[in-house]
Amino acid sequence: MNVLVCNVGSTSLKFKLYDMPDCVVTAQGAVERVGSDHDAVFSYKNNGTGRGTAADKQDIPDYQTGIERFLYELTAGENAVLDRVEEIERVGFKATLSKGYFGVHEIDSAVLEGMREWLPMAPLHNAAYLKAIDVMRGVLPEARFVGAFETAFHRTIPMERKIFGVPYEWYEKYGVQRLGYHSASHGYIADVLNREKTEYAAISCHLGGSCSVCAIENGHSADISFGMSLESGLIHANRTGDIDCGMIPFLCSQGLSEEEILQGLQKKGGLLGISGVSNDLRYIIEAADAGNARAQLAIDVFVTGIVHYIGAFYLDLGRLDDLVFTAGIGEHSARIRRLVCEKLAPLGVHLDDAKNEACHGEAVISAADSKVCVRVIPTNEELGIARRTYELA
Ligand SMILES: Nc1ncnc2c1ncn2[C@@H]1O[C@H](COP(=O)(O)OP(=O)(O)O)[C@@H](O)[C@H]1O
Ligand SMILES: CC(=O)OP(=O)(O)O
Ligand SMILES: [Mg+2]
Incomplete structure (x- = not known):
């Protein structure tokens, strides 16, 4: 099964196309300094042939342009690995935050609503993911979309490090607490150490x-x-x-x-x-x-x-x-x-x-x-x- 992972960072866009269940990355791409008018760096590689493109000083003024550029390379460029974009069956997003969702969830209208509701907590990231999900949905109406929310790894933080010195009702009523992010990354580091x-x-x-x-x-x-x-x-x-x-x-x-x-x-x-x-x-x-x-x-x-x-x-x-x-x-x-x-x-x-x-x-x-x-x-x-x-x- 082809699973595309979208990592929409604050300054970058990263994609990896996986052949699952073997976890083989068949192609990958990245945009550095996304949002920049003449200074973005775009790269793409077909891992099967080892060939790809790398170019800096690009105009990639927004996330949509970056996504479209990657999908073009993946399906139609010289080093394409797919004949049709529809061969992607699932898309996993390193999504940031959705009210009430802490782990891995199918992205449905309730999850999207939770992302919108907590937009003020993650304005740049949630806006970028909402955009990325929308662009991808337009291209892949039949694929399953999954959000792996960035708060999951930190659910084990004990209460004394989680609670702020604010009225307790803010925690109870609005969920004000330390949530933490970068779960995918710190969780990966823990996995590496856990092997030893x-x-x-x-x-x-x-x-x-x-x-x-x-x-x-x-x-x-x-x-x-x-x-x-x-x-x-x-x-x-x-x-x-x-x-x-x-x-x-x-x-x-x-x-x-x-x-x-x-x-x-x-x-x-x-x-x-x-x-x-x-x-x-x-x-x-x-x-x-x-x-x-x-x-x-x-x-x-x-x-x-x-x-x-x-x-x-x-x-x-x-x-x-x-x-x-x-x-x-x-x-x-x-x-x-x-x-x-x-x-x-x-x-x-x-x-x-x-x-x-x-x-x-x-x-x-x-x-x-x-x-x-x-x-x-x-x-x-x-x-x-x-x-x-x-x-x-
Ligand atoms: N050689 C380097 N020296 C200092 N900073 C670097 C170097 N290479 C990359 N960076 C920094 O890494 C940042 C991007 O890191 P990355 O983890 O890809 O970000 P994102 O949060 O967008 O996912 C850039 O803002 C850049 O400043
Ligand atoms: C929270 C998060 O994933 O941020 P970034 O990709 O910008 O590091
Ligand atoms: Mg990042």
Whole structure:
């Protein structure tokens, strides 16, 4: 059975076409810097022949254009793997949030309504998924659509880390609580560690367009830097991360409109907001190296936030066996890994600089005398979604 997995990220679009039940990826594609007018990067590969296309400086101004470009390559391009798009029987979405749905669900009108109802908690992501589902539905009216919601892995977080200091009725009536995201990614990291051992304490740092730190105890999520909305925890590419909520009435009193405040929190904040350079850390590092002080400040704030959560989770877990870096920044930025690990020296973390610099793909990058095993594990969010989409009765 052909199962297509759609991973609609805050800065990227990723697709994998699986041949199930063997979990063979027959073709894959990605768009980086989706939404950019001349600077998007598109790639596509037919894994059977190893041939594909890779092009940057593209115009991919929105998610719909990215989806259409991938479907064209998949079915009609030089390296197509399908004769007809209808050969896709199921589509699995790494969907973000739907009120009342925490695991894997067929996407029906109730699930879509839940996504719309909780749009304010995940404005960018839910809007992008609603669009992606709509575009796909137009192309594949007969296929089964499945949502694997990003909150599932964190259902094991205990109440004392889940409940905010707000009136308890807000929890009971509106469901206000720490939900957490990046389940597909942190869950995959736990699966990799679970193959080696059953009893362990780990911290997984998913650093991408959205960023989070997750405490994992014996394979289960014990805490996560994300709160209830996507505007929480670490700073993200262009979203704020944790802020002081008293700032909002203050900004209102200064004459900012609700729209201006939401734009600042959701689109013009984070690494982009502090640096004023870009939401892409690669450009921020370049600018910092060229002497741009705000770009350097953005890097410093980012690293400090990661260290802050690792320190807190270390104490809560009571020990730390493995520290994992994953996602776009975690997998590819030796600089960020080094800056974080330097600050973790009091925990006995000791990086092997040569291994860190040389790392491509999965690797242990700590020195032999490090008390914590520091690893890079490339995330594979799509694999679990393909399995669950296929297995849904
Ligand atoms: N070599 C690198 N150095 C620093 N940052 C990088 C590097 N490669 C990728 N990134 C960052 O990774 C981010 C994308 O990560 P990814 O996990 O794909 O994001 P998304 O949240 O969109 O799924 C980009 O914003 C980019 O800043
Ligand atoms: C929550 C989520 O999946 O975010 P992103 O893909 O932007 O990292
Ligand atoms: Mg992502």
